[in-house]
Amino acid sequence: MSGVRHASSPVLVGRSAELGALASAIARPPSIVMLEGEAGVGKTRLVTELLGLPEMARRLVFAGYCQPLGEPFPYGVVLEALRHAGRHLKNKPPLSPLSGALRPYLPELADFLPEQPAPLGDPRAERHQLFRAFRELISSLGALVLIIEDLHWADDGSRRLLRFLMADPPRNLSLLLTYRREEVPGGIPVGSSYRPATGSASVLIELRPLDADGVKHLATALLGDRAISAEFATRLHERTAGIPFVVEETLNALDHTETLHAGLLESVEVPVLLREAMVERLIKLPLTARRLTEAAAVLGVPATDTVLADTAGLDAGRARRALVAALEKHVLFEAGDCRYGFRHTLAQQAVYGTISGPTRQQLHRRAVRALLGQSPPPLVQLAGHSRKAGESADAIRYAEAAAQRAAEVGDLATATDLLRGLLDEPALEPSDVDRLAGRLSAIAFDGLSIREVIATLQRLLGDRRLSRRLRGEVRLSLGLLLMRYSGGVEAGRAETELAVNDLGHRPDLEARGIAMLALPWAGTTPLPVHLPWMRRVDELIAGATDRLVLLTLMASNVPSWLHIGDGRAWALARRVPGTIGSAGEQRQLARMHCNLADACAWIGHHDRAGSLLHSGMQLATSCGAPYVVSTARATRAHVDWLTGHWDGLTARTLRLLDEYQDLLPVASELSLVLGSLAVARGEWDRAAGHFAETGIAQPQNAIAPVVLAAHAGVVRMLLAQQDAEAAALEADRGLEVARGKGVWAWAGELVVMAVDAYCQTGRASDAQALTDELERGLAGCDAPAGYAALAEAQGILALCRGESTAAEYLTDARQRYERLPAPYLAALAGERLARAGEPEASELTSLAAAFDELGATRDAARCRHAVRATGAITPSRRGRRGYGDELSPRERDVARLLAEGNTNREIAEVLFLSRRTVEQHVASVLRKLKVHSRDELQRA
Structure with a gap:
C-alpha cells in the first residue's frame, strides 16, 4: 500500500453503512467512488479502515495527496501515486512504445519504460497520447485501487487526466476520490460533469457528521473507561457539530484529571488546527463579509440577516452581498428559518478570538441595540452582550429578569445557570449577593444541576458579603442537595441540622429542613x-x-x-x-x-x-x-x-441511568433494577457491577431500602453460583444495616435470601432467629411485601427441617406475591413449592415458561434442567416450529451471552446445558448471523 497515510483517530464510529458501500464498490472494478465530506468529518479515517479489510490485502493500492497552494505541476497527484509502480512491473510483459510518453514525468520507472516517442507537434494530441500511456501503465498493474485524497486542491491537469480515466476506466481499476465539496472550484469535483462508462460502477458516498449517539460512542472509545453522561455527550455534540476531528481535538484538550461534566467543555480552548483553518477562511473573504462574520461570532447564536447587518454596522444591500459571500465560502451556514451562524461552537469561538478588544466591545453594544427591537426581548442574550460590552448594571438587570422569567415558566435549569453566573460577578454589592443567593436557594432544590449548584452554594458560605440572615437559607439548600448527591448523605444531614438552627426568621424553610431530617x-x-x-x-x-x-x-x-x-x-x-x-x-x-x-x-x-x-x-x-x-x-x-414488565426495561433503565447518574436516589435505584435483571439472566459480572453502584459499600451515604435490596440481590447471585458460604457472609453484612436502621418493611427479600443461605450452611438456628425477628418487626405494619417474604422464609426454614408445613407456607407466599403483584417472586416461590415434594415435570415446565415470558433466562434454564432430571420424556420435535435462518429462543439466549463475552463453559453454566450442546448452539448462531467468530459478533 504505497504512500498511504493513516488517520489519527483510533476508532471508527457510526460509519458501518458507508464502509460497506465503499468496500462493495471497490470490490467490483472498474469502479469510481466519490467520497464527499467536510474537513474533519472522517474521510481519511474511513479510507484507512477500508485498507485494513482482509480482502484489500489482495489488491495493489496507490495513493496520491493534493496539497493546498502547491507549486504548479501538471498531473502531479497522479504521478505521486504511480511513482512506486516500478517494483510491481517486474516480471510483467514489456509496455508498448506508447508508454514512453511517461518518461519525462516518471523517471523512477525509467527501467521499465521504452524510449520517449517523437513529438507530435500538437499539444492536444500529445496530451491525449500521454493520457493513453497512463491508462496502459495502470492496466498493466493488475487489481489496483488508486486513491486520490483532497481532490478539491488538485491542479487542472490532474482533473483532466482523472476525467479521461473515469470516462473509460481500465477494467482492473478502482478509483477512489475524496474531497470537500465546499472547496471544490465551481462545485464540480473533477472540473466538469462526466457520465460513468457503461459497465463500470459509480458510487457517491456523502460522509455526514455524527449524531449525538455517534458522538457519545466516539467519546467513549477515545476516553476509555471514563464515564460519559448524556448531558456531557449532548453538549459535546452541540459544540463540535458531530465532526469527528473536532470531537477528538476537543477531548484531547480536556484536563484528564477532572471528572467529566458538561461544564468542563466550556473551558476548552479552540484546537490550534481548527483555529488556523478558520483564520485562513476569514482572510479569503471580502472585507464586508469578514465584518459580517465577526458580527455572527459576537452574536454567538444563529441570527437573521437584519440582526447581523445591524450588529456589523452594514446597510441592507452590502450586508446581503456579504452574507452570500460568507455562505458560499462555507464560513457561515444557514441554520434554518432564515437564520445564519457557524457550523459549530468552536468555529464561532475561533473567529471571536480574532477580533480585537475594542472592536468586540463595540460589536456587543450594537448587538444589544439590535436585539432590543425583538419581541419578546431575548433577555439571556442581552445580559451576555451587556456584560461583554462593559455595562455591568444592565447585565445584572437583564440576567435577573431572565432568571425570573425562566423560573416562572418552569425552566429551572436556565434560571439556576443564570443566577450562578450572576453570583460569580466580583463587583456585586452585598445586597445583590443576598437577593440573588435567596433566589438561587429558592429554586435549586427543584432542579437537576446538582454538582454545579453545590459548588456555588459552598463558595457563597465562604463569601463575606453574604449576610448572616441569608446564610441559613444557603446552608439549607446545600444540605438538601448534598443528600441527593453521591457520597453526600451524611454531610447533607449535618448541613441541614446546622441550617435549621439559623432559620428562626423563616419558619417555612425551618419546617422544610426538619422534614428532610425526618x-x-x-x-x-x-x-x-x-x-x-x-x-x-x-x-x-x-x-x-x-x-x-x-x-x-x-x-x-x-x-x-x-x-x-x-x-x-x-x-x-x-x-x-x-x-x-x-x-x-x-x-x-x-x-x-x-x-x-x-x-x-x-x-x-x-x-x-x-x-x-x-x-x-x-x-x-x-x-x-x-x-x-x-x-x-x-x-x-x-x-x-x-410487576414483571421487563420487555425493553434494561435498555430504558440504562438510558435513564446515563441521564441521571449524578442523582443518588435516582441512580442507585436504577442500578438496583439493572443488577436484579442481570441476576435473573445469569449475567454475573454485569450484576456485580450494577449492585456496586447502589451504594452498598457505603450505606451511610446511600438509600437504605436500595442497599438492603442490593444485598439481597448479591446473596441471590452467590447462591445461584453455589457459593453458600459467601452468600451467608453477604447476608450478615446486609442484616447489620437492616438491624441498625430498624425498618423491617424493607427487609423482606433480604431475610428470604439470608434464611436460604443460612439453611444451606448449617445455620438453621440463625435462620429461625432471623425469621422470628422479621415477624416481630412487621407486627402491625402495612407491608404486604414483607408478609409475603415472611411466609416464604418460614417455608424455606420448614423445608430445611423436613417439616410438612413447608408447602402451606410456600403456597401462602406465592399467593401473596401474586396479589402484590410480583410475578417473578411468585414464580420463585412456586419453584420452591414444586421442589418441596416430588416435582412434577408439567409443573416445572409451566414455571420455565413463566420465567421465559418474563425474560428470566437463568431461572427458566434451571427449571428445564430440573425437568430433564426427573427423567420425563421430552416431547417429540415433530410438529414443532422450524426456525430456519431465524434464531430459536435458546439460540437467542446463547447469542446474547456470546455478545457479552461469555465463554462456552460460562454459557453452559448459566443455561444448565452441556458443553457439547452449547458448542452446537454457538456454531448455529454464528452461521445464522453470518459472522465468522465470536469476536465479530461482539463487535457487531
Missing part, C-alpha cells in the same frame, strides 16, 4: 432518631395555615410514615387540599404523589404505586419539576421490575 430512608441513621423529627413535622402540618407549606411538609412526611409501614399515612394523605392555586403548590402535590408511589413500591402496594406514578408524572411535567420527574422515572423502572 426522612427515614437516608443513610444508616436509626429509625428511633428519625421518629422525633417525623412527629415534629406532623405537629407543623397540624398547625400549617399556608397551603404551600402544608403541601411541602406532607409531600415529605406522609410517604415517610408509609415507608416504615405505618398505615395511618393513608388517612394523612386525605388531608391534601382539593384545589391547587399555584405552580409551586402543584410541584409539591406532584412530589407527594411520586414519593407515595416510591413508598408503595418498597412495601408492596404495587398497583397503587402505578396509579400514583401516573398522576404524579402528569402533575410534575405540566408544572416544570424536573427532579420530581427523575424520581418518578426511576420508580417506574423499579415498579416495572417488580
Whole structure:
C-alpha cells in the first residue's frame, strides 16, 4: 500500500453503512467512488479502515495527496501515486512504445519504460497520447485501487487526466476520490460533469457528521473507561457539530484529571488546527463579509440577516452581498428559518478570538441595540452582550429578569445557570449577593444541576458579603442537595441540622429542613432518631395555615410514615387540599404523589404505586419539576421490575441511568433494577457491577431500602453460583444495616435470601432467629411485601427441617406475591413449592415458561434442567416450529451471552446445558448471523 497515510483517530464510529458501500464498490472494478465530506468529518479515517479489510490485502493500492497552494505541476497527484509502480512491473510483459510518453514525468520507472516517442507537434494530441500511456501503465498493474485524497486542491491537469480515466476506466481499476465539496472550484469535483462508462460502477458516498449517539460512542472509545453522561455527550455534540476531528481535538484538550461534566467543555480552548483553518477562511473573504462574520461570532447564536447587518454596522444591500459571500465560502451556514451562524461552537469561538478588544466591545453594544427591537426581548442574550460590552448594571438587570422569567415558566435549569453566573460577578454589592443567593436557594432544590449548584452554594458560605440572615437559607439548600448527591448523605444531614438552627426568621424553610431530617430512608441513621423529627413535622402540618407549606411538609412526611409501614399515612394523605392555586403548590402535590408511589413500591402496594406514578408524572411535567420527574422515572423502572414488565426495561433503565447518574436516589435505584435483571439472566459480572453502584459499600451515604435490596440481590447471585458460604457472609453484612436502621418493611427479600443461605450452611438456628425477628418487626405494619417474604422464609426454614408445613407456607407466599403483584417472586416461590415434594415435570415446565415470558433466562434454564432430571420424556420435535435462518429462543439466549463475552463453559453454566450442546448452539448462531467468530459478533 504505497504512500498511504493513516488517520489519527483510533476508532471508527457510526460509519458501518458507508464502509460497506465503499468496500462493495471497490470490490467490483472498474469502479469510481466519490467520497464527499467536510474537513474533519472522517474521510481519511474511513479510507484507512477500508485498507485494513482482509480482502484489500489482495489488491495493489496507490495513493496520491493534493496539497493546498502547491507549486504548479501538471498531473502531479497522479504521478505521486504511480511513482512506486516500478517494483510491481517486474516480471510483467514489456509496455508498448506508447508508454514512453511517461518518461519525462516518471523517471523512477525509467527501467521499465521504452524510449520517449517523437513529438507530435500538437499539444492536444500529445496530451491525449500521454493520457493513453497512463491508462496502459495502470492496466498493466493488475487489481489496483488508486486513491486520490483532497481532490478539491488538485491542479487542472490532474482533473483532466482523472476525467479521461473515469470516462473509460481500465477494467482492473478502482478509483477512489475524496474531497470537500465546499472547496471544490465551481462545485464540480473533477472540473466538469462526466457520465460513468457503461459497465463500470459509480458510487457517491456523502460522509455526514455524527449524531449525538455517534458522538457519545466516539467519546467513549477515545476516553476509555471514563464515564460519559448524556448531558456531557449532548453538549459535546452541540459544540463540535458531530465532526469527528473536532470531537477528538476537543477531548484531547480536556484536563484528564477532572471528572467529566458538561461544564468542563466550556473551558476548552479552540484546537490550534481548527483555529488556523478558520483564520485562513476569514482572510479569503471580502472585507464586508469578514465584518459580517465577526458580527455572527459576537452574536454567538444563529441570527437573521437584519440582526447581523445591524450588529456589523452594514446597510441592507452590502450586508446581503456579504452574507452570500460568507455562505458560499462555507464560513457561515444557514441554520434554518432564515437564520445564519457557524457550523459549530468552536468555529464561532475561533473567529471571536480574532477580533480585537475594542472592536468586540463595540460589536456587543450594537448587538444589544439590535436585539432590543425583538419581541419578546431575548433577555439571556442581552445580559451576555451587556456584560461583554462593559455595562455591568444592565447585565445584572437583564440576567435577573431572565432568571425570573425562566423560573416562572418552569425552566429551572436556565434560571439556576443564570443566577450562578450572576453570583460569580466580583463587583456585586452585598445586597445583590443576598437577593440573588435567596433566589438561587429558592429554586435549586427543584432542579437537576446538582454538582454545579453545590459548588456555588459552598463558595457563597465562604463569601463575606453574604449576610448572616441569608446564610441559613444557603446552608439549607446545600444540605438538601448534598443528600441527593453521591457520597453526600451524611454531610447533607449535618448541613441541614446546622441550617435549621439559623432559620428562626423563616419558619417555612425551618419546617422544610426538619422534614428532610425526618426522612427515614437516608443513610444508616436509626429509625428511633428519625421518629422525633417525623412527629415534629406532623405537629407543623397540624398547625400549617399556608397551603404551600402544608403541601411541602406532607409531600415529605406522609410517604415517610408509609415507608416504615405505618398505615395511618393513608388517612394523612386525605388531608391534601382539593384545589391547587399555584405552580409551586402543584410541584409539591406532584412530589407527594411520586414519593407515595416510591413508598408503595418498597412495601408492596404495587398497583397503587402505578396509579400514583401516573398522576404524579402528569402533575410534575405540566408544572416544570424536573427532579420530581427523575424520581418518578426511576420508580417506574423499579415498579416495572417488580410487576414483571421487563420487555425493553434494561435498555430504558440504562438510558435513564446515563441521564441521571449524578442523582443518588435516582441512580442507585436504577442500578438496583439493572443488577436484579442481570441476576435473573445469569449475567454475573454485569450484576456485580450494577449492585456496586447502589451504594452498598457505603450505606451511610446511600438509600437504605436500595442497599438492603442490593444485598439481597448479591446473596441471590452467590447462591445461584453455589457459593453458600459467601452468600451467608453477604447476608450478615446486609442484616447489620437492616438491624441498625430498624425498618423491617424493607427487609423482606433480604431475610428470604439470608434464611436460604443460612439453611444451606448449617445455620438453621440463625435462620429461625432471623425469621422470628422479621415477624416481630412487621407486627402491625402495612407491608404486604414483607408478609409475603415472611411466609416464604418460614417455608424455606420448614423445608430445611423436613417439616410438612413447608408447602402451606410456600403456597401462602406465592399467593401473596401474586396479589402484590410480583410475578417473578411468585414464580420463585412456586419453584420452591414444586421442589418441596416430588416435582412434577408439567409443573416445572409451566414455571420455565413463566420465567421465559418474563425474560428470566437463568431461572427458566434451571427449571428445564430440573425437568430433564426427573427423567420425563421430552416431547417429540415433530410438529414443532422450524426456525430456519431465524434464531430459536435458546439460540437467542446463547447469542446474547456470546455478545457479552461469555465463554462456552460460562454459557453452559448459566443455561444448565452441556458443553457439547452449547458448542452446537454457538456454531448455529454464528452461521445464522453470518459472522465468522465470536469476536465479530461482539463487535457487531
